[in-house]
Amino acid sequence: MPERRGNPGRRETQAAVTELLAPLSADPDTARAADEIHLRLQELGAADRHLLAAVAQVPLADETAARALGRHLVGKGTSTSAVAVGLGLLARLGEPEDVPRLEVLGLLHGFARPVVETLDALDRPSAALVWLGQYAEGRELRQLVDALAARDDRSARARLLAIPLDPRTVGPSASRRIAEAVRLADILRKDPVAPAVLAQAGRLLFRMTSQQDYQAEILAYPEAVLAYEALVTRASQLPPSLPHYATLLSLALDLSSGPSVLLDWRPGQREGLLDTLESVLTSSDWSAVLAAEPPADPAECHRARWLQRTARQPFARRPAAARLQIEATVRDPTDPATVETRLLLDGRPLVPEAFGLGPANSPEELLHTGRLRATAEPREVQLAEAYCTEGCCGALYVTICREGEHVVWRDWRRPAVPPSRRPLPELPVYRFDAAAYDAEIARAENDHSWAWPARNTARLISAGLRKRPSLLTQWDARRGWIGTDFTDPDVTVLSFTYWPGLAAGQRDEDGPWLQFLWRLPDNGSPPEDQAAAALHRLATADPKTYAEVRGGSPAYAEALGFPWPEHRSR
Structure with missing residues (x-):
């Protein structure tokens, strides 16, 4: 048996695969070429992901023979590396008849990701279904996958509306795959479109614009422009409400300055969509949403105030x-x-x-x-x-x-x-x-118009500490992060690290230290007054006496005479 070379990197894999595949992909004896590829790949020992990338760069002299070789390797390959080469060939040369076999292969353990990459080039809805089948979590999403797999369009539409698009459970990637799997752009371009479908479509597009991921998924969604056009054209059919206003405003923000600007727009098309959204959101019925009393629920109240601060931003002409x-x-x-x-x-x-x-x-x-x-x-x-x-x-x-x-x-x-x-x-x-x-x-x-009161308080405290760093260093404390709480945006948070000896310039680099958090809930007074009060307290009272220990170690806390928080010990 040939010896394996180890695990070559991308460049070595590219050179080896090109040398191997360029002549064999044109061999009319498909079975003989496949056997040779099996032997040579075993010797090479390259990672499957590197093989997929390498095949994409190989020059192919005979596409018909290369397609036949790809089908043979996918259907009869006896190693994952051989199947990976076959997938790479079908990603370039596959035809609709290859999709069913690839869908089945995607059900096998370890093949979902390369199959999805191949299907993305052939049939996006099928690729999305394989992806969701592998990675979707939650009962509603699994039910959608089952309905799509059964080709039950009526049930799939119902399941689409039932999915709660909570960002904690349905991220940007899942949102794109859902849109592709259900053919969202096609749904939006058919008449009539129920308001509930429009609202769910808007939420899916909004989730795709998030950059809290490794890419802005809206840029990987081939039908983004079609979906935007169809949705915005019907935006006035949505009943005016705070959630619907938030969705439309979010889309406008991205169309004005976010990743969606980079989509392949026709001249003036994006600007026209922004004009349409502005016309809808400034109409009397929608303006009433902004003027309404803030909801009692704290989260929805914060959202309503965000709407009021942000309503004009995407429509400002620069x-x-x-x-x-x-x-x-x-x-x-x-x-x-x-x-x-x-x-x-x-x-x-x-x-x-x-x-x-x-x-x-x-x-x-x-x-x-x-x-x-x-x-x-x-x-x-x-x-x-x-x-x-x-x-x-x-x-x-x-x-x-x-x-x-x-x-x-x-x-x-x-x-x-x-x-x-x-x-x-x-x-x-x-x-x-x-x-x-x-x-x-x-x-x-x-320009601080974007910020809410607690965020402005944090800014003013931070500015005060930049001017007077001694307010913290006098207490052997070094400033850390200053902002608003991630779970409660109406709370200003100041973090600092306690280093004994810091004020005297004698800090022990290897000695114990502790991180503290000081939380300041918004009390309704102007941010300037809240920041001034916080800076005065830092000047006159040791913050270690009223802030909470949040970092370091139990041993450090014991050595420095502070209780270690119970929730950090669990």
């Missing part, structure tokens, strides 16, 4: 010639909290186009700290971090400097793009008129 536009944007509070600084270069959102692994950093990181200001001294700035953290998948950096009458963005840094993701555009040197650049930065830094 100069078309502006090279740089900055928008602090808050998503619907029912979605996992995302507050980002959207950066539009020549009208195109930079972060989803040039990075795509997570949202842009928050206004607190980019605007309130002055990091985007340009000086003669070049400064590298992190614009975005991967959804999973920089240490895992990287971040997007740019160097900003002032050169005479221009501000320059150059020396970009970002992680390499995996072969499975769409290629990213090259990032050129951007030059801005310095006066226009400074004016846009100043405008964005001083």
